[in-house]
Amino acid sequence: MRTQSKFSPAQHRANTDLMLAYLEKHGPLIAHNLAAAIGLPKPTVQGYLFRVMRAGEAHSQRQRGENGKVACALYWFGPGDKAPLDIEIQSCRTVKTFPMHAVRDPLVAALFGQAVRS
Secondary structure, eight states: OOOOOSSOHHHHHHHHHHHHHHHHHHOOEEHHHHHHHHTOOHHHHHHHHHHHHHTTSEEEEEEEOTTSSEEEEEEEESOTTOOOOOOOOOOOOOOOOOOOOOOOOHHHHHHHOSOOOO
């Protein structure tokens, strides 16, 4: 089941126009950098990019890292034949840390004691 979007159709169009204007002004970018620049979440920007690519307003080119694997995709506004040839891409990795809450079920704690943080 799809969740309800927090943006209205007018906001979607405004966000898409903002994204395309930024790409037109600043040239090819990866989705992570584009999302940070326009202040929208990366999954939202990726959805917009997918839609405008299907409409032919933007295009993408896969970039390979040092190990030969696909590192990311560059996105740009305009015709597809205007593909960037070689652009150096900084590696970006999202690291999430979660707080460790060591809690045991009361019956397990009664038998074996409370959990110990390591």
